[in-house]
Amino acid sequence: MPVQIILRADVDNLGRVGDLVKVKPGFARNFLLPQGLAMMASPSNLKRFELERKKLEAKMAGIRSAAQAEGDKLSGAAVELRVRVGEGDKLYGSVTSAMIAEKLAEQGFDIDKRRILLEAPIRALGDYAVPVKLHQDVKVDVSVRVLREGGMFDEEIAAPAGAASDAGEAEEVAAEPVAEQAE
Numbered sequence: 001m002p003v004q005i006i007l008r009a010d011v012d013n014l015g016r017v018g019d020l021v022k023v024k025p026g027f028a029r030n031f032l033l034p035q036g037l038a039m040m041a042s043p044s045n046l047k048r049f050e051l052e053r054k055k056l057e058a059k060m061a062g063i064r065s066a067a068q069a070e071g072d073k074l075s076g077a078a079v080e081l082r083v084r085v086g087e088g089d090k091l092y093g094s095v096t097s098a099m100i101a102e103k104l105a106e107q108g109f110d111i112d113k114r115r116i117l118l119e120a121p122i123r124a125l126g127d128y129a130v131p132v133k134l135h136q137d138v139k140v141d142v143s144v145r146v147l148r149e150g151g152m153f154d155e156e157i158a159a160p161a162g163a164a165s166d167a168g169e170a171e172e173v174a175a176e177p178v179a180e181q182a183e
Contacts, residue, residue: 001025002022002023002024002025003022003023003024003025003028003040003041004020004021004022004040004041005020005021005022005023005028005032005033005038005039005040005041006018006019006020006038006039006040006041006045006046006049007019007021007032007037007038008036008037008038008039008049008056009036009037009038009056009060010060010135010136011032011037011038012136016136017053017056017057017060018049018053018056018057020041028040063135064135064137064138067134067135067137067138068135068138070109070134070138071132071134071135071138071139071140073109074104074109074111074132074134074140074142075140075141075142077104077107077109077142077143078142078143078144078145079100079103079104079107079142079143079144079145080103080145080147081095081099081100081103081144081145081146081147082147082148082149083095083146083147083148083149084148084149085125085148085149089124089125090123090124091122091123091124091125091146094121094122094123095121095122095123095144095146096113096118096121097113097114097116097117097118098113100113100116100118100130100142100144101113101115101116104142111132111134115132115133115134116130116131116132116142117130117131117132117133117139118130122144122146124146125146125147125148126145126146127143127144127145127146128143128144128145128146129141129142129143129144130142130143130144
């Protein structure tokens with residue numbers, strides 16, 4: 001039998017500050033109430049909540065604006081991951097949200113891997129826009145580039161840098177095996 005509670009904070013997939021919601025008793029007793037995210041709905045608690053509503057809404061607005069500021073910084077971030085690749089550009093393993101979170105941490109962003117919303121692990125080379133959910137209202141895309149461990153991307157392989165300047169060296173190298181075979 002569900003119990004009715006008043007939310008004191010925004011809770012993902014449940015509601016916003018001040019919403020009256022019904023949840024299972026165990027969820028309320030073991031998570032929402034001890035974390036201070038909710039209070040039991042009773043006439044006295046409703047009156048008490050109305051008195052502290054403005055404080056809670058101001059607090060949530062502050063959290064929301066901080067998340068928005070973090071999102072503005074994060075939206076310009078780019079992550080470059082180097083992975084081992086086999087034949088046919090197949091990755092050994094895959095790129096996960098934990099790997100992306102680790103690279104973001106190296107750049108100074110403290111993002112939990114559960115906030116990185118990969119539908120499925122990345123299993124191919126390329127550029128990806130990966131959504132990061134910083135707050136219920138703030139979602140930002142981070143640019144992720146997956147490269148070979150050797151450092152070359154598909155375009156770089158097709159037209160290697162400095163190919164024209166190395167033409168003389170390439171002719172010398174190509175001539176050596178022919179001379180050895182002639183003997």
